[in-house]
Amino acid sequence: MAESTAPANDLAGAARLLDYWAIGYRRTWKGTAISSFVNPLFYVLAMGVLLGDYISGDPGQLEGATSYLAFIAPGLLAGQAMQTSFGETTYPVMGMIKWQRVYYAMTASPLSVRSVILGHLGFVMFRVGLTCGVFVLVMAPFGVFETVWGAVLAFLVQFLVGLAFATPIYAFSAGLKDESPFALVFRLGMIPLFLFSGAFFPIDNLDRWMQVLAQATPLWHGVDLTRMLTLDTVDGSAALVHVAYLVVLAALGWLWAVHRLSRRLMS
Amino acid sequence: MSERGPRVRTVSTVDADSMIHASGVRKSFGSFEAVRGIDVDVRRGEAFGFLGPNGAGKSSTMRMVAAVSPVSAGTLRILGMDPATDGPRIRARIGVCPQEDTLDTELTVRENLYIYGRYFGLPRREVRERVDELLEFVQLTEKAGAMVEDLSGGMKRRLTIARSLINRPEVLLLDEPTTGLDPQARHVVWDRLFRLRQQGVTLVLTSHYMDEVEQLCSRLVVMDKGVIVAEGSPLGLIGEHSTREVAELRFAVGENEAAASKVEDLADRVEVLPDRLLLYTADGEETVARVHERGLEPVATLVRRSTLEDVFLRLTGRTLVD
Incomplete structure (x- = not known):
């Protein structure tokens, strides 16, 4: 007869949560499937094709892009990774702690807080992969990718972009008593980031101080890195800085998340 | 093996029948001390109760025993292990029925049991078998496909009890198992818990209902303001103090x-x-x-x-x- 055991490590513990997330997603996937396909299509059509018609595509002004659509496609992609992470690490995290209290059930078992977070982040990464994968497929016919490899790498980079947002926002959500700050997080955090981090226009257009501000945001690093890959204009040292920035942010967010959720569940 | 080596007698200080050993255990939250030094020993097969009003420190004690809340001071051993270092190993061998439901209301009754069994590292087939047995035990077989959202309070409680048994625990911790239930639902829960007691499962429960403790427990402590004010059997305590x-x-x-x-x-x-x-x-x-x-x-x-x-x-x- 099989015996109940403690997992060998935090990752093995997180693997035990696979069935939980799979069963939950089987119930909800239909609700998100359509929007995750239709949303990127609408953005590409409205912003890229229709608005792009009015914007002359001088590659010099558009960081090397031959059309406005090709310029904003990587911005929209990185924005999609960010928005998916925001969505999956705000209300859902609060629900698991406060409304359904599912995390309390998980930590009453042999699973550690780290395993619980890893499991949840694993699901966030699955969602990022799904929404960004759809995005890449929708945009491909519009000829926005210079090379196939660029498209593949641009897709893979979205996991890093997503994680760099997921861990700190997860940590923030894990310590909240109620959900009211989320409205501000979206309106004053996510939307301005999306609008001003170089997704829709080259940040050279901003005033000097705003440019510095934009370059300090994680989304700009994600957008710029993605754009290098889709336009095949990779600058090695700049790419390294982008990756390092995102890795450090994800790592700090992870440490903060473990701290906040441990204090919440295991005090 | 055809040959047997010489028998080695291992002398261990760990008593195999000691389920819970607490000595001078304290729990503070900032400047507030919820548990102010308690001594408790629970042995295998006992049905042990913590009786006291709300705020007596019962739930704080239970959370420490469940290895999800570190002790602030004192010595605590669960199944001979220290929760500070062996939390996951302890939690693999105990069952916990918390005061507030922690069921996933968007999943079915069966799914809730199934996913919980998986947390304990049990193979899928094994979990499915156990789920069927447990549904039978708590009389929820007919509700197996129902969403938890649609269950009555008493059914949710029974489901939580079934869930806490999925790993065949050596100790079952029940924090206020029937608080908020109507009298009829309480009796159904008591009946199930009584059966578990007869099967030899060690029960540890908290309650502020004296009839619950009288019915279920062979031994209890009375808690008030974070300390134990009396200990004994229900009849013994009544004889001694009333x-x-x-x-x-x-x-x-x-x-x-x-x-x-x-x-x-x-x-x-x-x-x-x-x-x-x-x-x-x-x-x-x-x-x-x-x-x-x-x-x-x-x-x-x-x-x-x-x-x-x-x-x-x-x-x-x-x-x-x-």
Whole structure:
């Protein structure tokens, strides 16, 4: 007869949560499937094709892009990774702690807080992969990718972009008593980031101080890195800085998340 | 192996039948001390209760025992292990039925049990078999496909109990198992817990219902304000701290105090509650007759046996449920 055991490590513990997330997603996937396909299509059509018609595509002004659509496609992609992470690490995290209290059930078992977070982040990464994968497929016919490899790498980079947002926002959500700050997080955090981090226009257009501000945001690093890959204009040292920035942010967010959720569940 | 080596006797300080050992255990939250030094030993096969009012420190104690809340001071051993270093190994071998439901209401009854079994590292097939058995045990087989959202409070409780048994725990911790349930649902839960007790599962429960503890527990501690004020069997504690019977006298509003002074020599002890007098005596009927002889006419009288409620009142001067 099989015996109940403690997992060998935090990752093995997180693997035990696979069935939980799979069963939950089987119930909800239909609700998100359509929007995750239709949303990127609408953005590409409205912003890229229709608005792009009015914007002359001088590659010099558009960081090397031959059309406005090709310029904003990587911005929209990185924005999609960010928005998916925001969505999956705000209300859902609060629900698991406060409304359904599912995390309390998980930590009453042999699973550690780290395993619980890893499991949840694993699901966030699955969602990022799904929404960004759809995005890449929708945009491909519009000829926005210079090379196939660029498209593949641009897709893979979205996991890093997503994680760099997921861990700190997860940590923030894990310590909240109620959900009211989320409205501000979206309106004053996510939307301005999306609008001003170089997704829709080259940040050279901003005033000097705003440019510095934009370059300090994680989304700009994600957008710029993605754009290098889709336009095949990779600058090695700049790419390294982008990756390092995102890795450090994800790592700090992870440490903060473990701290906040441990204090919440295991005090 | 065909050959057996010489038998090695291992001398261990770990007592295999010690389920819980607590000595001087304290729990503080900032400047507030919820548990102020308790000593408890629970042995295999016991049904052990923590009885006390809300805020006595019962739930804080249970969370420490469940290895999800570190002790602030003192020594705690669960199944011989230290929760500070062996939390996951302890949690693999205990069952926890928390005070507030932690079920996933968007999943079905069966799914809730299934996913929980997976947390314990049990293979999928094994979990499925256990889920069927447990659904049968808590009489929820017919509800297996229902969403948890649609269950009654009593059914949710039974589901939580079934879930806590998925790993065949050596100790089952139940924090206020029937709080918030109607009387009928409480009796169904008690019946299931009684069966577990008969099967030899070690039960540890907290409650502020004295009848729950009297029915289920072979031994209990009475907690108040973070300390243990008495320990023993339900009957033992009643014998030690109360009389055999209690005569309850209800007078008109505002007259209880005055009446108390006229009857205090008729009983071993008289307690004045806001709505009635309690006369502690060996023979309640006799005492009521003597009260009437003195020309006192209570609005209502009731003679009953002493309960743990009386023990608590005696020890703390307060009632359990207020």
